Every structure is written in C-alpha cells, then in structure tokens.
Amino acid sequence: MGRPRGGGRLAMAGALILSGCTVGPDYVRSAAIVPAQYKEVKGWKLGSPRDDFAKGDWWKVFHDPELDTLEAQVAISNQTLKADEANYREATALIAEGRAQLFPILSYNPSLTRASGAPPTTTLSSEISGSWTIDLWGRVRRTIESEVAGAQASAADLANARLSTQSALATAYFQLRETDSLYDLLDDTVGQYKRSLDITQNQYRAGTSARSDVITAQALVLTAEAQKLNTGVARAQFEHAIAVLMGRPPAGLSVRHGKLAQSAPAIPIRLPSTLLERRPDIAAAERRMQEQNALIGVAIAAYYPDVSLSGSFGLVGNPALASFAKTNPMWSFGMSAAQTLFNGGLTAAQVEAARDTYEASVATYRQTVLTAFQQVEDQLSAIPILSREQRVQVEAVTAARQAVQIALNEYQAGTQSFTTVVTAEATALSDEEALLTTEEQRLLDSVNLIIALGGGWDESKLPTQ
Numbered sequence: 001m002g003r004p005r006g007g008g009r010l011a012m013a014g015a016l017i018l019s020g021c022t023v024g025p026d027y028v029r030s031a032a033i034v035p036a037q038y039k040e041v042k043g044w045k046l047g048s049p050r051d052d053f054a055k056g057d058w059w060k061v062f063h064d065p066e067l068d069t070l071e072a073q074v075a076i077s078n079q080t081l082k083a084d085e086a087n088y089r090e091a092t093a094l095i096a097e098g099r100a101q102l103f104p105i106l107s108y109n110p111s112l113t114r115a116s117g118a119p120p121t122t123t124l125s126s127e128i129s130g131s132w133t134i135d136l137w138g139r140v141r142r143t144i145e146s147e148v149a150g151a152q153a154s155a156a157d158l159a160n161a162r163l164s165t166q167s168a169l170a171t172a173y174f175q176l177r178e179t180d181s182l183y184d185l186l187d188d189t190v191g192q193y194k195r196s197l198d199i200t201q202n203q204y205r206a207g208t209s210a211r212s213d214v215i216t217a218q219a220l221v222l223t224a225e226a227q228k229l230n231t232g233v234a235r236a237q238f239e240h241a242i243a244v245l246m247g248r249p250p251a252g253l254s255v256r257h258g259k260l261a262q263s264a265p266a267i268p269i270r271l272p273s274t275l276l277e278r279r280p281d282i283a284a285a286e287r288r289m290q291e292q293n294a295l296i297g298v299a300i301a302a303y304y305p306d307v308s309l310s311g312s313f314g315l316v317g318n319p320a321l322a323s324f325a326k327t328n329p330m331w332s333f334g335m336s337a338a339q340t341l342f343n344g345g346l347t348a349a350q351v352e353a354a355r356d357t358y359e360a361s362v363a364t365y366r367q368t369v370l371t372a373f374q375q376v377e378d379q380l381s382a383i384p385i386l387s388r389e390q391r392v393q394v395e396a397v398t399a400a401r402q403a404v405q406i407a408l409n410e411y412q413a414g415t416q417s418f419t420t421v422v423t424a425e426a427t428a429l430s431d432e433e434a435l436l437t438t439e440e441q442r443l444l445d446s447v448n449l450i451i452a453l454g455g456g457w458d459e460s461k462l463p464t465q
Contacts (some may be wrong), residue, residue, distance in 0.1 A: 022142060168241075190225050386445060
C-alpha cells in the first residue's frame with residue numbers, strides 16, 4: 001500500500017486518534033473472603049446505625065458532652081491529619097498533571113535581531129509552535145486511571161487516619177475517666193481505713209486489742225493514700241495525650257474530673273458484606289488494586305511506538321515594512337513515531353514487575369479484609385463476656401462490702417481478730433478495682449467495635465473519578 005501524502009497523513013492521524021485503544025487489563029475488583037454471617041453475633045441485633053452514628057460522629061453514642069467537645073477538635077487541629085490532608089491534595093494534583101499530557105503543548109517564541117551593515121537590518125520573528133504526543137495506546141489514560149485510584153486510596157487513608165485518631169482520643173479519655181474513678185475509690189477507701197484505724201485505737205485504749213492492730217491499720221491508711229496520689233501520674237499523661245491528639249500543647253488543655261460511665265452503649269451490627277464498604281482501610285487497599293492494575297497498562301504501552309505531531313506558524317522579516325504581515329509567513333508541520341527496537345528485555349521485565357505488584361496488592365486487600373473480620377469478631381465475643389463478668393463482679397463487690405462490715409462488728413465485739421478485718425478490706429478493694437477495670441474495658445471494646453465496623457464512614461464518601 002502506498003504511503004499517504006499531505007492531507008492523507010492528516011486523515012490517517014485523525015483516524016488513529018479516534019480509534020486509539022487502551023492496552024492493559026481492565027480493572028475488575030478481586031473477590032475477598034467474606035462470611036455469610038458473623039460467628040460471634042449471638043446476642044446481637046442486626047440493624048442500621050442511628051442517624052448520629054451514620055453521619056460520622058460515632059462517639060455520640062456514648063452520650064458524653066465532654067467527649068463530644070474533645071472529639072470535635074480532632075479533625076480541625078490534629079497535625080498528623082493535616083499532613084495526611086496535604087498528601088491527599090498532592091494526589092489530586094497528580095491527576096491534573098496526568099490529564100495535562102492529553103493535550104498539545106503550545107509555545108510562543110518571538111525574537112528581534114538588529115544587525116549592523118550598510119544599511120543596518122532589523123529582523124522580527126514571531127512564531128507559535130506546538131507539539132502533541134497522541135495517546136494512541138492509552139498510556140496516559142492508564143496513568144490517569146492509576147492516579148485517580150491513588151487519590152481515592154489517599155482519601156481513604158485520610159479517613160482511616162482520622163478514625164484512628166478519634167479512636168485514640170476516646171481510648172485516652174475513658175482511661176482518664178477510669179483513673180478519676182479509681183481516685184474516688186481510693187479516696188473512699190482511705191476514709192474507710194481511717195474509720196477502721198479509729199476502731200483499733202479505741203480497742204487498744206480499752207485494752208482489748210494489741211498495739212500491732214493500730215500499726216497495721218495505720219499502714220493500710222498510708223498505703224491507700226499513696227495509691228490515691230499515684231493516680232495523678234496516669235491522669236496527667238492521659239490528659240497530655242488527649243491534648244496532643246487535639247493538636248494542642250499539653251499546657252493548653254485541662255479536663256475536669258469526672259466518673260467513668262458504668263454502662264456501654266448498644267451498637268447495631270450490619271451484615272458482614274457491608275463491612276467492605278464501611279471500612280476506610282479496606283477501601284484504600286481496594287483502590288490500590290486498581291492503581292496497580294492500571295500501571296500494568298502503562299508498562300505494556302512501552303511495547304508500542306510513541307506518535308507525535310508537531311507544527312509551527314509565524315512571521316519573519318523587517319517590522320518596518322508595511323508588507324511584513326502579508327508577505328513573510330512561515331509554517332511547518334510534521335509527524336513522527338518512536339519505537340524501541342531492543343532494550344535487553346527491559347520492557348518485559350517492567351510489565352512482569354507491574355503484574356507482580358498488582359498481585360501483591362490483591363493479597364494485601366484480601367488480608368486487610370480478613371483482619372477486619374477478625375477485629376469485629378474479637379469485639380463481638382469480648383463485649384458479651386465482659387457484660388456477664390461485670391454483673392458477677394457487682395455481686396462480688398456487694399458481698400465483699402458486707403464481709404467488711406461484719407468483720408468490723410465482730411472485731412469490735414472481740415470475737416474476731418483484726419487480721420480478718422484486713423483480709424476483708426483487701427478483698428473488697430480488689431473486687432472494686434476489678435469491677436472498675438471491667439467497666440473501662442467494656443467501654444474500650446465498644447470503641448474498638450465501632451472502629452472495626454468503620455465508624456460512621458462509608459465508601460460513598462470517596463471522591464469520584
């Protein structure tokens with residue numbers, strides 16, 4: 001077949017542009033291992049989250065105004081999130097950078113030359129030139145597809161970082177509240193031990209008890225007071241952590257003293273399949289699959305030639321002549337193709353590397369899904385057990401308090417040794433501390449379950465292509 005000339009070349013170029021293909025595999029989301037139902041869902045009621053839960057303010061299910069105020073500052077001031085936001089904006093800028101490659105490049109190149117002679121001459125050149133590498137094989141389009149998916153993954157990373165930071169703040173907050181409640185418990189214990197000390201002193205003065213009873217009671221008071229003072233260390237550190245999570249220096253925040261909530265909120269559970277849409281880390285892993293899949297097409301495009309169009313138009317001559325603009329036009333048009341003939345197997349290696357990277361992203365996605373289900377199942381099993389444990393511990397505390405009172409009465413009556421009182425008081429304190437720890441753990445596991453379910457986030461919040 002003869003070579004096309006002149007207008008034929010333009011026609012051929014236009015036809016190629018219109019019929020340009022996109023090499024490489026089209027993206028299809030890889031299947032993940034998703035169970036039909038949760039193993040540990042017994043005792044839970046499936047349902048849709050409440051409105052406040054669905055809007056993203058998941059911490060509001062705890063109905064704690066102080067926590068609401070603190071959490072609201074995380075997205076505004078946390079510096080780690082600011083860095084993640086900048087990374088997301090950078091990713092979106094890369095999309096615009098990639099799209100720019102779809103368009104021709106135009107440049108304006110004026111010049112003015114003055115040469116000496118008899119007579120001197122002045123030459124003006126005013127030229128517009130352009131070049132365009134046609135995306136025949138979809139290399140640029142695959143690059144844009146990869147960058148869009150990368151930006152979506154970055155947005156999901158940002159959402160996941162925000163969720164993790166909110167979770168960390170809620171955890172520190174409930175630990176602080178547990179410390180406050182422990183302080184109150186030890187303060188009450190000091191008062192109880194002082195009353196026991198008064199009894200031993202009265203008994204000693206009456207000659208019905210030994211001096212050792214008084215010393216033992218004094219030691220108990222001092223030990224409890226030391227434990228109460230020690231809670232200040234943990235409280236200060238939790239308060240500092242909350243301040244930093246809010247983007248403040250530790251000196252910039254003081255959280256008032258308060259009690260730990262004794263009950264955890266009821267958390268509605270959705271079907272397992274919805275977890276794929278409600279966890280930002282899963283969304284990020286899935287978007288990275290498409291990102292890597294598109295890069296396979298970018299690598300494959302290297303097998304094909306790059307086709308470029310170039311041209312220029314301008315005027316050249318003496319600007320002093322009236323006929324300059326009419327008689328001195330210049331123009332050029334060209335079409336070129338560049339094809340790598342031999343590179344030692346580099347292109348094949350790059351394609352294989354791109355495929356392997358994609359396979360790695362598939363494995364990462366599937367492992368992220370499995371880990372997500374593990375985290376949900378862990379909390380689904382822990383919370384009901386802790387609930388039952390808390391009920392038993394409440395009964396144990398009630399019994400321990402009764403034992404303390406009975407032991408004191410018998411000691412005052414002279415029918416029981418002070419060792420029995422000390423043992424009963426130690427048991428009561430241990431039981432109350434255990435109850436407090438369980439109440440805290442139930443709240444922390446509730447936070448962990450909400451986070452494992454994706455908080456109030458869902459896949460629809462990702463930016464669209």
